[in-house]
Amino acid sequence: MAMVEAGKGVRAGSAHKRAAILGAARELFLADGFERTSVDAIAARAGVSKRTVYDYYGEKRALLLAVVEQAMDSLISAIQRSVDDNLTDDLTSVEGLRSALVGFARSVTESALGSSDYSALMRLVSAESANLPELEERVTTEPEDLVSERFLRYGRRGLLEVPNPRLAADHFVALTMASTASAIGRPVAQSDASTRQMIADGVDVFLRAYTPR
Amino acid sequence: MAMVEAGKGVRAGSAHKRAAILGAARELFLADGFERTSVDAIAARAGVSKRTVYDYYGEKRALLLAVVEQAMDSLISAIQRSVDDNLTDDLTSVEGLRSALVGFARSVTESALGSSDYSALMRLVSAESANLPELEERVTTEPEDLVSERFLRYGRRGLLEVPNPRLAADHFVALTMASTASAIGRPVAQSDASTRQMIADGVDVFLRAYTPR
DNA sequence: GTGACACTACACCGTGCAGTGTAGTTAAGT
DNA sequence: ACTTAACTACACTGCACGGTGTAGTGTCAC
Numbered sequence: 001m002a003m004v005e006a007g008k009g010v011r012a013g014s015a016h017k018r019a020a021i022l023g024a025a026r027e028l029f030l031a032d033g034f035e036r037t038s039v040d041a042i043a044a045r046a047g048v049s050k051r052t053v054y055d056y057y058g059e060k061r062a063l064l065l066a067v068v069e070q071a072m073d074s075l076i077s078a079i080q081r082s083v084d085d086n087l088t089d090d091l092t093s094v095e096g097l098r099s100a101l102v103g104f105a106r107s108v109t110e111s112a113l114g115s116s117d118y119s120a121l122m123r124l125v126s127a128e129s130a131n132l133p134e135l136e137e138r139v140t141t142e143p144e145d146l147v148s149e150r151f152l153r154y155g156r157r158g159l160l161e162v163p164n165p166r167l168a169a170d171h172f173v174a175l176t177m178a179s180t181a182s183a184i185g186r187p188v189a190q191s192d193a194s195t196r197q198m199i200a201d202g203v204d205v206f207l208r209a210y211t212p213r
Numbered sequence: 214m215a216m217v218e219a220g221k222g223v224r225a226g227s228a229h230k231r232a233a234i235l236g237a238a239r240e241l242f243l244a245d246g247f248e249r250t251s252v253d254a255i256a257a258r259a260g261v262s263k264r265t266v267y268d269y270y271g272e273k274r275a276l277l278l279a280v281v282e283q284a285m286d287s288l289i290s291a292i293q294r295s296v297d298d299n300l301t302d303d304l305t306s307v308e309g310l311r312s313a314l315v316g317f318a319r320s321v322t323e324s325a326l327g328s329s330d331y332s333a334l335m336r337l338v339s340a341e342s343a344n345l346p347e348l349e350e351r352v353t354t355e356p357e358d359l360v361s362e363r364f365l366r367y368g369r370r371g372l373l374e375v376p377n378p379r380l381a382a383d384h385f386v387a388l389t390m391a392s393t394a395s396a397i398g399r400p401v402a403q404s405d406a407s408t409r410q411m412i413a414d415g416v417d418v419f420l421r422a423y424t425p426r
Numbered sequence: 427g428t429g430a431c432a433c434t435a436c437a438c439c440g441t442g443c444a445g446t447g448t449a450g451t452t453a454a455g456t
Numbered sequence: 457a458c459t460t461a462a463c464t465a466c467a468c469t470g471c472a473c474g475g476t477g478t479a480g481t482g483t484c485a486c
Binding site: 051 | 443446
């Protein structure tokens with residue numbers, strides 16, 4: 001009579017090994033994709049026996065799920081940090097706002113997107129989401145929500161003219177970040193300089209469109 | 214003494230079957246991904262024996278390559294058509310320009326992107342390009358080139374203020390189309406109405422930033 | 427009829443891989 | 457010393473799939 005514990009992990013185990021396995025899986029999934037990564041390879045990279053991988057995670061899908069979950073969390077908290085650090089409440093001039101926006105976009109692209117883990121992660125999610133419905137839940141608009149909240153505040157203070165803060169946030173993201181991890185496809189490991197230029201130009205256009213007057 | 218013909222297709226064959234195989238491969242690759250699609254499944258869907266698939270295309274990779282090639286071509290020509298139909302040379306007012314831009318963006322999203330084949334295609338390319346270096350060549354900036362050429366003309370006629378037409382084209386694409394096939398990830402089969410609204414808003418912002426004065 | 431050709435049906439090989447079962451080792455707790 | 461838990465090493469099952477080889481069938485040209 002087997003007592004089935006429905007918890008995700010089968011073992012309590014040393015958290016250290018869990019992390020090693022998860023890390024190895026992350027690296028390999030992001031680099032080679034889900035299908036092309038074997039559990040044997042993950043085990044080897046984690047310095048752990050294949051059996052242990054199964055003892056911890058049960059099946060390969062669970063491993064992918066855990067990887068995505070963790071990556072999403074760290075992405076969102078990185079963005080949260082960028083918002084807090086840059087989109088502060090003490091701005092008074094449009095010029096101050098400009099440099100705050102530039103700083104914010106740079107911070108995000110460097111800490112999150114630029115690491116190129118971001119695009120790899122998104123690639124992974126969209127490639128596998130058809131087969132892993134649970135992934136859909138993790139898809140989020142949190143980043144845009146955070147930004148739009150700040151825009152709303154700036155709007156109230158007269159720094160921006162934003163009838164629809166959420167839309168403005170979408171536009172800001174499109175102008176400064178989306179082009180960096182371009183929607184038309186290419187991986188683009190753009191040089192630092194050109195990324196900075198793109199951000200400056202994007203902020204420029206954004207302000208031209210959303211500044212009062 | 215086997216004479217090796219280095220041509221891509223091993224057979225001349227009935228072009229009809231070639232197309233059937235290619236079409237089947239396209240549907241399956243886009244729906245399920247490269248790795249998850251078996252050659253047997255392609256053959257079955259094309260109503261052809263597996264052996265024939267190999268006689269025509271040699272190996273699975275070649276099939277993928279052909280699919281991407283064909284899809285890219287048809288995508289580009291669809292965009293070309295949208296440009297020709299909408300971004301005409303007879304515009305005189307900013308209001309005329311506005312509706313031309315809206316028409317253009319709608320036409321593109323409907324004929325190319327909206328079919329959702331576009332995002333599936335891009336997903337496929339970026340997911341497999343690591344393993345298929347030949348794909349890189351097919352990655353193009355043609356669409357943006359076409360648009361920027363039109364912007365340059367409008368700039369000369371005083372309808373737009375575009376010191377850097379290519380940049381303006383990037384911004385236009387980002388504002389109107391990229392958000393549709395969003396970079397943040399989700400598949401987004403958005404309703405027609407909301408897509409239209411997004412386009413109108415995007416054009417609005419674009420014009421606010423790029424109109425003279 | 428004879429040949430050439432395009433194609434199918436089918437068997438087949440090799441391999442890589444998800445997942446399991448198990449015996450044995452190590453180390454800690456008592 | 458005894459028990460228990462965490463792991464490893466390793467063998468093994470089952471399957472799916474890429475790719476090939478081949479015998480046979482239909483069809484057209486001459």
